[in-house]
Amino acid sequence: MAERIHLHLISDSTGETLESVARASLARFEEVEAVKHFWPLVRSTGHLDRVLEDVAEHPGLVVFTLATGEIRNRLEAGCEALGIPAVSAIDPVVAGLSIMLGKAATARPGRQHRLDEAYFARVEAINYTMAHDDGQGSENWNEADILLLGVSRTSKTPTSIYLANKGFKTANYPLVPERKPPPILFELTKPFIVGLTTTPHRLIEVRRNRLLSLAQTPETDYVDEEKIKREVAEARRLFADRGWPVIDVTRKAIEETAAAVMRLMNREEASQT
Known part of the structure; x- marks a missing residue:
């Protein structure tokens, strides 16, 4: 029997990055059935509160890409209160770039998907x-x-x-x-x-x-x-x-x-x- 887990993917943009990360990560585990809860364009506390309600109802791993400090802090605090792990999908890469470039990253939701x-x-x-x-x-x-x-x-x-x-x-x-x-x-x-x-x-x-x-x-x-x-x-x-x-x-x-x-x-x- 495959092990069943809930996976909450929360993004302030389109969520394409999270989809790729989730797919690649799940491929490393055999006999695991992931129920994905996909939450793109989360840019307000009201929206986030609805997401947290679903997380509480279906406990599982939370993976996110959130650039806005207030919403990110609220998510992390909410997950901590629920006893649910929350992982940033790109923090290690951003931190590495910050060290190499000697500058802090900007917080602009959806910047990578602008119409350029x-x-x-x-x-x-x-x-x-x-x-x-x-x-x-x-x-x-x-x-x-x-x-x-x-x-x-x-x-x-x-x-x-x-x-x-x-x-x-x-x-x-x-x-x-x-x-x-x-x-x-x-x-x-x-x-x-x-x-x-x-x-x-x-x-x-x-x-x-x-x-x-x-x-x-x-x-x-x-x-x-x-x-x-x-x-x-x-x-x-x-x-x-x-x-x-x-x-x-x-x-x-x-x-x-x-x-x-x-x-x-x-x-x-x-x-x-």
Whole structure:
């Protein structure tokens, strides 16, 4: 039986940081079922009092990112009175930066989410990525930051969208047997091109599940083992011939694949400086 706990995530901003911290931390514990109580945009004592009522009703760990002293102090005092632990998610990092920079941090709720140039760049990246999914708009590929290549069902689209949310204009193109890629692919100068691959066995599983979800017969060339082996081999040969880096997505989550793409791109940029 999984152990069940309540986890209260309290933020004076959107709470995205807390979501990431909670997800990464919970992954370190097996057989734990967390009931998340999500409280974003907590910027008044009245709102906080309602949060504390829920904390009292469902005791559990409190994790917070609160910049305003009054609300933070009230939360910590309330949790102490209830005998419930309260942990700041970013205090150690802020303290370290304060020491390194020799200055105190400012207390501005939601500052990291202000509508600055980075925000609008992210919106532009998302719009570009959605318009250049699955080989669309190849004439504009030189505007991309990243171009993902791979056979069908190698997580190109979800990885592209994840990268777009990080601010990277990402296009992707499916490699299809007996169909040559557009000539422009071999003339590109800007985008960082990465090949995505997986094992034939895993590809068969994913494609079968895809066909079943669409109420289609799973007995087609799309899932033929020998043809899939050739398909994967041809894609790998193309990547090797062009010197494009390759990421095996067989056992990777989308976040891990995107992180690997960004690491490779940073390494490439560093080598050119």
